[in-house]
Amino acid sequence: MNKMPEKILEVKNLKQHFGSIKAVDGISFDVYEGETLGLVGESGCGKSTTGRSIIRLYDITDGEIIFQGKDIHGKKSAKELKQFNKDMQMIFQDPYASLNPRMTAGEIISEGFDIHGMYKNKKERKEKIGTLLESVGLNREHANRYAHEFSGGQRQRIGIARALSLDPSFIIADEPISALDVSIQAQVVNLLRQLQKERGLTYLFIAHDLSMVKYISDRIAVMRRGQIVELGTADDIYNYPVHPYTKSLLSAIPLPDPISEATRTRIPYEHEEVGDDAKSHEVFPGHFVYGTDAQVKQWYKH
Amino acid sequence: MTQSNENLPKISKDKFTVVGGKHDQTDQLAAKSVSFWKEVRLRFMHNKLAIVGFFILIIVALMAIFVPWLSPYSYREQLGVYNAPPSASHWFGTDDLGRDIFVRAWMGARISLFIGITAAVIDLIIGVAWGSIAGLVGGRVDDIMMRIADVLTAVPYLLVVIILLVVLQPGLLPMIIALSITGWVNMARIVRGEVLSIKSREYVLAARTLGANTTHIIMKHLVPNALGAILVTMTLTIPSAIFTESFLSYLGLGVPQPMASWGTMASDGNNALDTAPWRLIFPAILISVTIFAFNAVGDGLRDALDPKLRK
Numbered sequence: 001m002n003k004m005p006e007k008i009l010e011v012k013n014l015k016q017h018f019g020s021i022k023a024v025d026g027i028s029f030d031v032y033e034g035e036t037l038g039l040v041g042e043s044g045c046g047k048s049t050t051g052r053s054i055i056r057l058y059d060i061t062d063g064e065i066i067f068q069g070k071d072i073h074g075k076k077s078a079k080e081l082k083q084f085n086k087d088m089q090m091i092f093q094d095p096y097a098s099l100n101p102r103m104t105a106g107e108i109i110s111e112g113f114d115i116h117g118m119y120k121n122k123k124e125r126k127e128k129i130g131t132l133l134e135s136v137g138l139n140r141e142h143a144n145r146y147a148h149e150f151s152g153g154q155r156q157r158i159g160i161a162r163a164l165s166l167d168p169s170f171i172i173a174d175e176p177i178s179a180l181d182v183s184i185q186a187q188v189v190n191l192l193r194q195l196q197k198e199r200g201l202t203y204l205f206i207a208h209d210l211s212m213v214k215y216i217s218d219r220i221a222v223m224r225r226g227q228i229v230e231l232g233t234a235d236d237i238y239n240y241p242v243h244p245y246t247k248s249l250l251s252a253i254p255l256p257d258p259i260s261e262a263t264r265t266r267i268p269y270e271h272e273e274v275g276d277d278a279k280s281h282e283v284f285p286g287h288f289v290y291g292t293d294a295q296v297k298q299w300y301k302h
Numbered sequence: 303m304t305q306s307n308e309n310l311p312k313i314s315k316d317k318f319t320v321v322g323g324k325h326d327q328t329d330q331l332a333a334k335s336v337s338f339w340k341e342v343r344l345r346f347m348h349n350k351l352a353i354v355g356f357f358i359l360i361i362v363a364l365m366a367i368f369v370p371w372l373s374p375y376s377y378r379e380q381l382g383v384y385n386a387p388p389s390a391s392h393w394f395g396t397d398d399l400g401r402d403i404f405v406r407a408w409m410g411a412r413i414s415l416f417i418g419i420t421a422a423v424i425d426l427i428i429g430v431a432w433g434s435i436a437g438l439v440g441g442r443v444d445d446i447m448m449r450i451a452d453v454l455t456a457v458p459y460l461l462v463v464i465i466l467l468v469v470l471q472p473g474l475l476p477m478i479i480a481l482s483i484t485g486w487v488n489m490a491r492i493v494r495g496e497v498l499s500i501k502s503r504e505y506v507l508a509a510r511t512l513g514a515n516t517t518h519i520i521m522k523h524l525v526p527n528a529l530g531a532i533l534v535t536m537t538l539t540i541p542s543a544i545f546t547e548s549f550l551s552y553l554g555l556g557v558p559q560p561m562a563s564w565g566t567m568a569s570d571g572n573n574a575l576d577t578a579p580w581r582l583i584f585p586a587i588l589i590s591v592t593i594f595a596f597n598a599v600g601d602g603l604r605d606a607l608d609p610k611l612r613k
Contacts, residue, residue, distance in 0.1 A: 052507075055511050056511075057507055057510060057511065081513065082513055085511065085512060085513030086513075088511075089511060089512075090507075090508065090511045092504040092507065092508060093504070094504055097503050097504040097505065098503075098504035098505050098507075098508055099505055100505040100522070100523055100526075100527070101338065101527070102338055102526040103522075103526075111508075111509060111512055111514070111522070112512040112513070114518070115509075115512050115513050115514050115515075115518060116512075116513065146337060146338060162508060162512075165512075166512065257311075
C-alpha cells in the first residue's frame with residue numbers, strides 16, 4: 001500500500017457533544033476511495049455517533065467533514081443536499097428496527113425513488129427493485145412481502161438493498177452484523193465485500209468485533225472514549241499494536257482451538273489519564289497512536 | 303503478544319468436500335403473504351368477546367337508524383296511555399306523558415351515539431394535531447404544550463363540564479363542547495408518546511439519510527405506525543363520552559325535553575322507580591350494553607394490533 005488513492009472523506013477534529021457528554025471529542029481521519037475503514041471500540045465509545053455525524057443525522061459541535069472535496073456541514077442548497085443523500089448511504093444495526101413494519105420490501109427499497117422522484121414509470125421501477133433484490137441475494141418475488149416475514153439476515157439484506165438503491169459511492173455500515181447469528185454474519189460480510197468489488201464502494205465499517213473487522217477492513221481505527229487511540233492498516237494493528245488498549249482488545253479475541261485457548265491470557269487495560277498535551281503520533285508510516293510523547297515512547301519500546 | 307493461528311492443528315483441504323449450497327431453497331418464503339391489517343383482522347375475529355361487542359354495536363346502530371323512522375309513533379307524540387307497562391303495542395311501555403319508550407329509547411340512541419362519536423372525532427383531531435406537533439418539534443414547544451394539557455387535566459373535570467353547561471344552557475352543542483374541552487388531552491398524550499418513540503426508530507433515520515423531508519416521514523412512517531394506538535384510544539373514548547353524557551343528563555344537565563337521550567330518560571324514570579320501573583330499566587340496560595360493547599371492541603382491537611401486550 002505505497003500509493004494511496006484519492007481521499008473520499010476527510011474528518012478533521014470532529015467534536016460531537018450532547019450537553020456535557022462528549023461523545024466524540026476531536027477525532028481526525030481520512031477515508032480513501034475504494035477502501036474499507038474499520039472503526040472499532042466498546043459500547044458508548046462514540047463510534048456510532050461518528051457515523052451518524054458524518055451522514056448529517058446530527059449537527060456537529062465542532063470540526064470539519066469534507067466529502068468529495070466539499071464541506072458537508074455548511075449551508076447547503078436543496079440540490080446539493082439531494083446529491084449528498086445519493087452519494088452517501090447508511091446500513092443500520094438492528095434489522096428489526098430499521099425496516100418499517102407497515103411497508104413491503106419493495107416499498108422500503110424504493111423509498112429513495114419516491115423522495116428523489118426517480119423511476120416514475122411503474123414497469124421500470126419494478127425492474128429496478130427486482131434487480132436490487134437479486135443483487136443482495138433475495139428473490140425478485142419478495143418485493144410484496146412485509147418486513148416481518150423475513151429472517152434477520154434477509155432483513156439486513158433488504159436494508160443493504162435500500163442503501164444501494166440510490167447508487168451511492170460511500171456507505172457507512174453501523175454495526176451491520178452485530179445483531180445477527182454468527183453463520184449469517186459471514187454471509188452478510190461476504191455480500192458487502194462482493195458488492196464493494198462490483199460497485200467500487202467505499203465503506204466505513206463500524207463494529208465492536210475486532211476479528212470480523214480485520215477480515216473486511218483495509219485499515220482499522222480503534223476508538224475509546226471519543227478518541228481514536230490507534231489507526232493503521234489492518235495487518236499493522238493486528239500484528240504490531242502499540243496502544244495498550246488495542247493490545248487489550250486483541251488479547252480478548254477467542255480462537256476456536258482449545259489448546260491455544262488454555263494458554264491465552266487476557267491483558268487488562270488500565271486507563272491512564274492524558275492531559276491536553278496528548279496528540280496523534282505517527283509511529284510507522286500510516287500508523288498513528290494517540291497519547292503523550294512519553295507514553296508513546298514507552299508503549300513503543302514494549 | 304498477538305494471537306495467531308500458528309498453534310492450530312493443520313487440517314488439509316482435501317478432507318473437506320463441497321456439497322454445494324442450497325441458496326435458491328433457503329431464500330424461499332414458505333408462509334403465505336399476509337399484510338399487517340389482514341393479520342389484525344384475523345386476530346380480531348378470534349376474539350369472541352370483541353366479535354359479540356361488534357355485532358351488538360351494529361344492532362344498536364341499525365335500531366337507532368330504523369326504529370324512529372319506521373315506528374308508527376313519534377318520540378314526542380303523547381298517546382294518552384300513561385305509565386303503561388311493556389305490551390305488544392308498546393314494547394318498552396310508555397312514560398308519564400304517554401310517550402312510547404321504545405321509540406324514545408332508539409331516538410336517545412341516536413343522540414347518545416352522535417354525542418359519543420362526535421366527541422371522539424373532535425378529540426381525535428385536536429389530540430392528534432397537538433400530540434404530534436409536541437412530539438415532533440420537541441424541546442421547549444413540547445414542554446409548553448404538554449404543561450397546558452397538564453393544567454387542563456389538573457382542574458376537576460366534572461367541575462369544568464358543569465360550569466360550562468350552566469353558562470351555555472343545556473343542549474346538544476354545549477354537551478359536545480363540554481366533553482371535548484378536556485377529552486383530547488388523553489389522545490394528545492398517547493399520540494405524543496407514539497411519535498417520540500417512532501421518530502427515533504432506525505427506519506426513520508434511514509428515511510432521513512435517503513433525504514426524506516418531514517411531510518414524507520409523517521405520511522409514510524409516523525401515521526401508519528401510530529394508527530393502531532390512535533384507533534384503540536378512539537374506540538375507548540366513545541363509551542366514556544356516552545357514559546359522561548348519560549351521567550350529566552342524569553344530573554339534569556342533558557339535552558332539553560322533548561328530545562331524548564339515554565341519560566335524560568333514565569333520570570326521568572328514576573322518579574317512577576316504584577310504580578313504572580321499565581322507564582329506568584330499559585335506558586339503563588341500553589347504556590350498559592352499549593358501553594360494554596364499545597369496550598369489548600376496543601380491547602379486542604388493542605390485542606389484535608399489538609399481540610405482544612397479551613399475556
